[in-house]
Amino acid sequence: MSILRLSVLACCLLLPLPAALAQSNLNIAQYSTANELWYPPSLDGWIQTGASLGSEYNDKPFDAQHPGTIGVVQMEPTAYRYFMEHKAYAEGTMFLLSFYRAESKSDPQLPGFVQGALVSQEIHVLDKSRFDTGHAFFIFQKPDQQTSAAMPPGNPCVVCHVEHGKFNGTFAQFYPTLRAQLGIGK
Ligand code: HEC
DSSP states (O other): OOHHHHHHHHHHHHTHHHHHHHTSOOOOOOBOTTSOEEOOSOGGGSEEEEEEESOOSSOOOOOSSSOOEEEEEEEOHHHHHHHHHHSSOOTTEEEEEEEEEEEOOOSSOOSSOEEEEEEEEEEEEEOTTTSTTSEEEEEEOSTTOOEEOOOOTTOHHHHHHHHHOTBTTBOGGGOHHHHHHHTOOO
């Protein structure tokens, strides 16, 4: 085999490496020895991607006087930057959904609703190397809850997300900067 062919071969064998490196796990989610997710630090630095009103998971009709909670979706910053660059989620990407009470009393009094107390938080981790479906869902009910076990296999979270989420089990169609990047939704 000529030197040229050898170097072409070497070059092609080496080529996939940078791509593989670029997709290596972000490793931002930290797990306890019992495989529970630690409540992530510095959540206030996560990037807001979406917001919703009265989107709790129940069948009650929406009541404009008592809309329930305001849901705020945030994405871990390195995962967000990776997505904006590659139009894809890196392994280990984390999303947070925080539910705040929709507060009608405010000073100054406004006609609408503002964010009241934090009610609960949910986290979605995308990681094929760790979870069979590539998705894991965690609930943190109390602000002082330190760890959370993943919802068991076949949970309603993953079923709805994979079926209705427009991009890789997430509701990117409702997140303006993400859907613009993907060219989907509104
Ligand atoms: C019936 C469908 C449905 C079910 C069941 C469901 N979700 Fe969601 N989820 C949604 C929708 C719709 C959004 C977008 C919310 C928004 O725009 O604020 C969402 C957004 C999220 C997000 C933000 C990131 C993303 O993936 O888009 C997290 C985190 C999340 N849900 C966690 C959970 C957890 C935990 C459970 C189970 C306890 C669950 N969800 C069950 C419909 C569902």
